[in-house]
Amino acid sequence: xxxxxxxxxxxxxxxxxxxxxxxxxxxxxxxxxxxxxxxxxxxxxxxxxxxxxxxxxxxxxxxxxxxxxxxxxxxxxxxxxxxxxxxxxxxxxxxxxxxxxxxxxxxxxxxxxxxxxxxxxxxxxxxxxxxxxxxxxxxxxxxxxxxxxxxxxxxxxxxxxxxxxxxxxxxxxxxxxxxxxxxxxxxxxxxxxxxxxxxxxxxxxxxxxxxxxxxxxxxxxxxxxxxxxxxxxxxxxxxxxxxxxxxxxxxxxxxxxxxxxxxxxxxxxxxxxxxxxxxxxxxxxxxxxxxxxxxxxxxxxxxxxxxxxxxxxxxxxxxxxxxxxxxxxxxxxxxxxxxxxxxxxxxxxxxxxxxxxxxxxxxxxxxxxxxxxxxxxxxxxxxxxxxxxxxxxxxxxxxxxxxxxxxxxxxxxx
Amino acid sequence: xxxxxxxxxxxxxxxxxxxxxxxxxxxxxxxxxxxxxxxxxxxxxxxxxxxxxxxxxxxxxxxxxxxxxxxxxxxxxxxxxxxxxxxxxxxxxxxxxxxxxxxxxxx
Ligand code: FES
Numbered sequence: 001x002x003x004x005x006x007x008x009x010x011x012x013x014x015x016x017x018x019x020x021x022x023x024x025x026x027x028x029x030x031x032x033x034x035x036x037x038x039x040x041x042x043x044x045x046x047x048x049x050x051x052x053x054x055x056x057x058x059x060x061x062x063x064x065x066x067x068x069x070x071x072x073x074x075x076x077x078x079x080x081x082x083x084x085x086x087x088x089x090x091x092x093x094x095x096x097x098x099x100x101x102x103x104x105x106x107x108x109x110x111x112x113x114x115x116x117x118x119x120x121x122x123x124x125x126x127x128x129x130x131x132x133x134x135x136x137x138x139x140x141x142x143x144x145x146x147x148x149x150x151x152x153x154x155x156x157x158x159x160x161x162x163x164x165x166x167x168x169x170x171x172x173x174x175x176x177x178x179x180x181x182x183x184x185x186x187x188x189x190x191x192x193x194x195x196x197x198x199x200x201x202x203x204x205x206x207x208x209x210x211x212x213x214x215x216x217x218x219x220x221x222x223x224x225x226x227x228x229x230x231x232x233x234x235x236x237x238x239x240x241x242x243x244x245x246x247x248x249x250x251x252x253x254x255x256x257x258x259x260x261x262x263x264x265x266x267x268x269x270x271x272x273x274x275x276x277x278x279x280x281x282x283x284x285x286x287x288x289x290x291x292x293x294x295x296x297x298x299x300x301x302x303x304x305x306x307x308x309x310x311x312x313x314x315x316x317x318x319x320x321x322x323x324x325x326x327x328x329x330x331x332x333x334x335x336x337x338x339x340x341x342x343x344x345x346x347x348x349x350x351x352x353x354x355x356x357x358x359x360x361x362x363x364x365x366x367x368x369x370x371x372x373x374x375x376x377x378x379x380x381x382x383x384x385x386x387x388x389x390x391x392x393x394x395x396x397x398x399x400x401x402x403x404x405x406x407x408x409x410x411x412x413x414x
Numbered sequence: 415x416x417x418x419x420x421x422x423x424x425x426x427x428x429x430x431x432x433x434x435x436x437x438x439x440x441x442x443x444x445x446x447x448x449x450x451x452x453x454x455x456x457x458x459x460x461x462x463x464x465x466x467x468x469x470x471x472x473x474x475x476x477x478x479x480x481x482x483x484x485x486x487x488x489x490x491x492x493x494x495x496x497x498x499x500x501x502x503x504x505x506x507x508x509x510x511x512x513x514x515x516x517x518x519x520x521x
Contacts, residue, residue, distance in 0.1 A: 074457075115484050122488030123461050123521050287521075291453070351443050352455035360481075362457030367521070370453065 013088030019054040026053040036397035043330035051314035064330030066337035074359025079305035086190030120228040133375035152407030157263035170224020183256025191399020215247040260403040264297035286377040289346035294355035298329035328354040386412040416505040439501035449516035456501035461489035462520040468513035491517030
């Protein structure tokens with residue numbers, strides 16, 4: 001540590017910020033567990049406060065209107081990712097794990113790793129996986145149709161990706177619990193130092209050790225997505241260590257997020273039976289339906305950026321080292337952009353929603369996520385006449401993800 | 415206003431008028447042109463907005479960036495010299511009358 005860093009008292013791992021007097025102050029705790037479980041009034045309050053607001057509780061700025069959120073999130077020159085996409089400023093405090101070389105990196109480093117990942121997860125590659133996705137979806141769904149009641153989170157949302165995704169990556173070691181939990185740990189870690197983050201940190205050593213070991217080249221088959229990434233190392237595009245880090249990124253960003261997307265989709269349909277009817281009538285709506293699920297539930301609700309120089313948001317000055325909450329969930333519910341954001345309409349085609357981010361950090365795995373959801377939703381649309389709640393759904397608070405904890409359902413077969 | 419014609423694989427076409435600065439993708443999405451899917455909303459992450467620029471317009475559009483080429487290389491339909499991601503192709507007065515061809519498949 002340099003002298004400058006040791007004398008500065010950090011707040012939530014970042015430099016203290018004195019906001020410009022023109023920026024409205026919003027005295028809320030977005031990470032309160034009741035807010036995380038039901039964030040819509042926080043989203044609305046943030047949008048109403050102004051194009052940017054100051055949250056004293058965590059000493060950060062926040063954006064939640066569609067335009068400013070999209071703008072800030074994708075402005076990778078002024079608002080960087082390499083200083084961490086959570087509260088900790090990696091320039092001032094050591095991160096809990098070696099930073100991701102794609103999620104927590106800026107150009108030009110990012111450009112190189114992003115290229116390798118886009119190729120490995122391209123529409124062409126995803127096309128080759130679709131038969132397996134459909135077959136697995138049939139197995140998962142058929143097994144449940146004989147039962148009167150199912151637990152949607154464990155038996156569908158977790159069961160499907162943990163079956164297909166490790167196979168797609170080419171993993172020889174499979175531990176579904178660790179795979180799902182690793183993502184949840186990484187996403188809780190981007191939050192403030194609260195009970196959720198501390199619990200995640202307590203489990204991190206065990207789970208991260210398993211994940212790192214499972215990403216080694218000799219633990220992967222030679223025909224999966226992992227092999228494509230190690231192949232890029234053979235070509236000299238990246239180093240072998242970078243390849244291992246990128247395989248780790250598949251697992252942190254590709255399992256828990258998809259689990260969440262599936263759970264949220266089932267929840268939306270169980271709440272909107274007319275939209276399930278619409279999907280059954282036209283199963284080609286499976287892909288646009290997933291976009292609408294993403295828009296209305298925002299599985300990744302918030303990521304942060306760090307101002308890397310003195311800049312501004314909507315004309316308000318923002319000083320270097322300010323952390324900015326980009327509340328993707330709020331942008332996805334902005335009535336200015338969407339007109340009737342509360343309505344779940346599977347034919348909306350919400351192009352430009354923020355659930356996968358935007359700009360150079362837009363989710364590189366979005367094509368595979370769409371492939372998985374398309375397979376599962378279209379198989380279900382063929383076989384399931386109705387999806388009904390069989391008890392109250394419960395949300396599982398997480399500092400960056402809005403996921404279900406429990407989703408009791410009745411699946412009524414055709 | 416700038417006119418753009420979208421030609422489908424079956425030969426049918428649709429002509430729209432957009433403002434300079436809009437992308438060829440945005441204009442198509444606004445009017446629901448089939449075959450411009452644009453799932454990623456313009457982040458160069460999906461390649462489902464792939465179009466072929468008509469031969470008559472070769473050399474009149476700006477050039478593709480390296481990252482656009484990388485993504486086009488990942489598209490479902492074959493990448494040709496005339497391939498563009500329509501989310502990266504911006505309307506200018508000079509492009510008035512542009513014709514783009516939509517590929518058979520996008521994902
Ligand atoms: S809209 Fe996705 S690459 Fe153009």
